Amino acid sequence: MSLQFIGIDPQTGDDESPTVWIDQGKGELFLQGWRPSPELEAECAALELPGRAVGIPDAEAVVRIPARMVDVIREACDALECADRVR
Template sequence: MPLQFIGIDPNTGTGESPTVWIDDRTNEVVIQGWKPGPELEAECAAFEVPGHATGIPDHEAVVRIPARMVPALRKACDAAERAQLR
């Protein structure tokens, strides 16, 4: 999986390491974040969206990243979008 590093939590020196990459092969955004507590995971699993079953499939996960990483997410989304247009 050829990953393109996009950004890491600017507070990473404090032991935090949420990270964002782009998978150049699949053109997907890849996110490393914190595992949610059971309450947040249950809330996400119970959330109802029209046309979507409740629950979290076994092959998916809920992750948390800090809001200070929004610039890295924007950069990742822009990079993925540009690659898609090629």
């Protein structure tokens, strides 16, 4: 796996670093963010939607990403989309 750094929270501090990377080969985004409070994680886990099992599988996690990172996430999506067109 070869991750490509896309961006970091523009307001990051010394102890925080929400970050976005992509793996063009696998067509995947990697997001580092904050853990939600237990209450918010439970709310996410309880959400019932068609095609979605209730709960959070052991191999998955909920992370919080600040809205100010929308441009960074969009850049990552665009990079993956361009890579997909080349393949």
